[in-house]
Amino acid sequence: MVDLILGWTGVVLVFIGVFFLFLGSLGVFRLPDLFNRLQAGTKATTLGVVSTTIGVGLIAKGWLVFSLALAIFLLMTNPISSHALGRASYRAGVKPYKGTNPDLYAEKIKKESDQK
């Protein structure tokens, strides 16, 4: 009985994960510039992949401990990679979408290049 409940919880979690991953890819397709796309990409992949891994762990119980460890590592590393991508691409000259209104980061970069 407990097995059955856990198994179905796992299936539900996998479906939630897949749904958010789908929305994330739709976001990458629809949003206008790199930074907005990065946002959709990071958030959706984090919840989507974590939820899917834990769901798989609940379905195949031998893997539950591993899947939890995997989820923790993903939660810790995912934001770092997206931060690195965002910073590097801004500095490499990727222009933000023209509706981007306060752009305080541009001021900082300008100040830095003036100092050099």
Place this chain on the structure above:
Amino acid sequence: MEKAEASSINRYFYAVVLYFFLWIILTYPFSIQEWEAGTAIAFTASLLSYRELSVSGLKNIKRIGILLFWYLPVFIRELIKANLHVAGLVLNPKMPIKPGFVKIKTNLKSPVARVWLANSITLTPGTLSVDIEDQYIYIHWITVGSTDIEHASEEIAGSFEKILEVMFR
């Protein structure tokens, strides 16, 4: 506050505990033999790497406790909110976005705490931390609410900053 680092022996034992725990997880079907090998390996590996692993030693175990029981529930709630937010933006045919780069100020002193704050901000609704400079974090915000530093800081970082302040005391 960034305090002086803990003693070497303290940091060494923290490394032993952490490696042993990691070993147990990675060799999951528990058995005594694995634990014996794990103990030996944890002691040896810590000897080689405890200097690089941590600054504050065993105090980190208390931090991990706070992390699991206080930070994690808040974090998961924010993560789900962030995803619903993105879902709402993406599924809306008009796509009501209003992006901008804002700057927020943090009161956290320790560099590790700032990294945690920046990471948490990335996974909360509509924000992505792009760069960090002393106590200012530059953030790409998908629906800019306020460009004022004080307001933006409160709105974006408020809930996490309190927890992290206790965690890295």
